[in-house]
Amino acid sequence: MNNLLIFGVGLIGGSIALESQKKQMFDQVIGVQKKGGASLSDFVSNGMVDKISLDINKDIAQADIIVIATPVAQIQGVLRIIYPLLSPKTIVIDVGSTKSNIINYAKNELKEKFPQFVGSHPIAGSEEHGPSAAKINLFKNKDIILTPEKQTDSKALEIVIKFWGDLGGVIKTMHPLEHDQIFSTVSHIPHLIAYNMVNLIAGKDNSETLLEFAASGFKDFSRIAGSSPEVWRDISLANKTAILNDLDLFVKEINKTSNLIKNDDFTALEKYFDVASKIRNNWTKKN
Numbered sequence: 163m164n165n166l167l168i169f170g171v172g173l174i175g176g177s178i179a180l181e182s183q184k185k186q187m188f189d190q191v192i193g194v195q196k197k198g199g200a201s202l203s204d205f206v207s208n209g210m211v212d213k214i215s216l217d218i219n220k221d222i223a224q225a226d227i228i229v230i231a232t233p234v235a236q237i238q239g240v241l242r243i244i245y246p247l248l249s250p251k252t253i254v255i256d257v258g259s260t261k262s263n264i265i266n267y268a269k270n271e272l273k274e275k276f277p278q279f280v281g282s283h284p285i286a287g288s289e290e291h292g293p294s295a296a297k298i299n300l301f302k303n304k305d306i307i308l309t310p311e312k313q314t315d316s317k318a319l320e321i322v323i324k325f326w327g328d329l330g331g332v333i334k335t336m337h338p339l340e341h342d343q344i345f346s347t348v349s350h351i352p353h354l355i356a357y358n359m360v361n362l363i364a365g366k367d368n369s370e371t372l373l374e375f376a377a378s379g380f381k382d383f384s385r386i387a388g389s390s391p392e393v394w395r396d397i398s399l400a401n402k403t404a405i406l407n408d409l410d411l412f413v414k415e416i417n418k419t420s421n422l423i424k425n426d427d428f429t430a431l432e433k434y435f436d437v438a439s440k441i442r443n444n445w446t447k448k449n
Contacts, residue, residue, distance in 0.1 A: 164188060164189045164190065164224075164226050165188060165189065165190045165191075165192060165221070165224055165225045165226050165227075166178075166179075166182055166187070166188040166190070166191045166192065166225070166226065166227050166229065167192045167194065167215065167221050167222065167225040167227070167228045167229070168191070168192065168193050168194065168211070168228075168229045168231060169194045169228070169229070169230045169231060169232050169240050170194075170196070170229075170230065170231035170232035170233075170236075171193040171194070171210070171211065171231070171293045171296075172231060172291055172292050172293055172295070172296070172390075173287055173288065173290060173291050173292065173293075173295040173296055173300075174231045174257050174284060174286070174287060174300075175193075175229060175231030175257070175293075175296075176210055176293040176295070176296025177286075177296040177297055177298075177300035177301065178229055178231065178257075178301075178329065179191050179193065179210045179211050179296065180210050180296050180297065180298050181298060181299070181300070181301065181329045181330070182328075182329065183209055183210065183211075183212075184298060185328060185329075187325075187328055188226070188227075190212045190213070191210075191211050191212050192211060192212060192213055192214070192215050192221050192225075193206075193210075193211040193213075193214055193215065194214075194215045194218065194221075195214050195215065196232075210293065210296065218243075219247055222243075222244050222247040222248065222252075223247045223248075223249055224249070225249075225252050226251065226252060226253070227252070227253050227254075227255060227321075227325065228244060228248075228252060228253070228254045228255070229255050229256075229257065230254065230255070230256040230257070230258075231256075231257045233390070233392050233393050233396045234258045234259065234260055234263070234264070234393070234396035234397055234400045235395075235396040235399075235400070236396075237256055237258055237264055237267055238267040238270075238271060241254075241267055241268055241271035241272055242271045245271055245272055245273065245275060248272070248275050248278065250275075250278075252278060253278055253279075253280065253318045253321055253322060254268070254272070254278055254279045254280070255279075255280055255281075255282050255322060255325070256268075256279075256281060256282060257282055257283060257284055258281075258283065258400075259283060259345060259349070259350070259393075259397050259401075260341075260342055260345075260397055260400040260401045261281050261283060261307075261309045261338035261339075261341045261342055262338040262339050262341075262342050262401075263400045263401075264281055264338075264400075265281050265309060265311065265338045268281070276311075276313055277313050277314055277315040277318065278315060278318055279314070279318075280308060280309075280310060280314060280318055280319055280322040281308065281309035281310070281338065282306060282307065282308055282309075282322065282326065283306070283307040283309075283341065283345075284300075284301055284304060284305075284306050284307075284326070284331060285304050285305040285306070285307065286300050286301050286304040286331075287300070289385050289386050289387070289388035289389045290388075291389065291390040291393065299330065301326070301329045301330045301331045302330035302331075303330065303331075303332060304330070304331055304332065305331070305332050305334050306326040306331035306332065306333050306334070307334055307335070307336060307341055308322065308323070308326075308333060308334070308335045309335065309336060309337065309338045309341055310335060342401050342404050343404045345401075346401055346404035346405050346407075346408050347404075347408050350397055350398065350401055350404075350405050350408075351405065351408045351409065351412060352386065353386050353387075353389060353394055353397075354394075354398065354405070354409070355412070356383065356384050356385070356386045356387040357387050357394070359380075359383070359384055359387070360384050360387045363376075418434070419431075419434065422434060
């Protein structure tokens with residue numbers, strides 16, 4: 163491999179850059195500077211990337227792998243930019259947290275070059291964001307979900323599997339729609355609930371006092387509310403159908419709990435908590 167070109171040198175894109183530099187996977191790792199974004203010059207100095215792209219057309223044409231690690235809503239625009247310049251040898255990867263919409267973007271924008279695209283979602287990250295949040299070993303032993311289509315070039319898929327494996331990931335594949343339904347429930351909804359709870363507190367007259375007395379449990383629970391607002395705005399709208407279905411189910415659970423408390427139903431309330439407690443404890447033992 164010669165050139166890796168990264169659109170979106172943030173937590174995920176920056177961590178890909180750091181890990182690939184550490185393992186000398188490419189001759190050059192090139193970062194695309196976001197217009198109006200933080201300068202990447204410091205990250206050239208510290209070796210995260212070899213250079214900032216000054217001739218995007220040339221860098222796209224000469225790239226062996228292009229990673230699109232921008233917020234979800236920007237991916238379609240990036241695909242549109244790279245399409246006319248894309249060499250037959252170049253493989254395109256995204257790292258978006260939604261997949262059905264991105265696969266459709268890739269089909270529409272890359273047209274006959276769509277077989278060169280492999281949808282990816284590394285299940286790794288934190289509430290931190292931006293290039294300074296990037297870290298070595300972010301992908302070590304973490305699931306990397308790939309969503310290949312029938313049209314996906316088999317050689318491109320092999321290279322992408324090796325790429326993520328070299329970064330330390332554990333490869334799994336699934337259909338884009340299945341991916342979106344799963345991660346709505348286990349990732350997207352928990353993030354929304356964390357934002358809900360922090361905003362609930364912020365809306366109270368004694369919010370400062372509440373936060374003063376909030377213990378470690380609330381800190382653990384609300385940690386993900388510190389995630390990038392732009393990223394989660396895009397995810398919420400991109401995975402709208404699955405998220406709205408799960409929100410309806412969550413409202414039913416809240417109403418169920420509310421009714422048990424209103425009715426002073428000690429036995430049923432304890433049983434409700436006991437079921438969740440056992441499921442959670444069994445899950446953590448396995449993981």
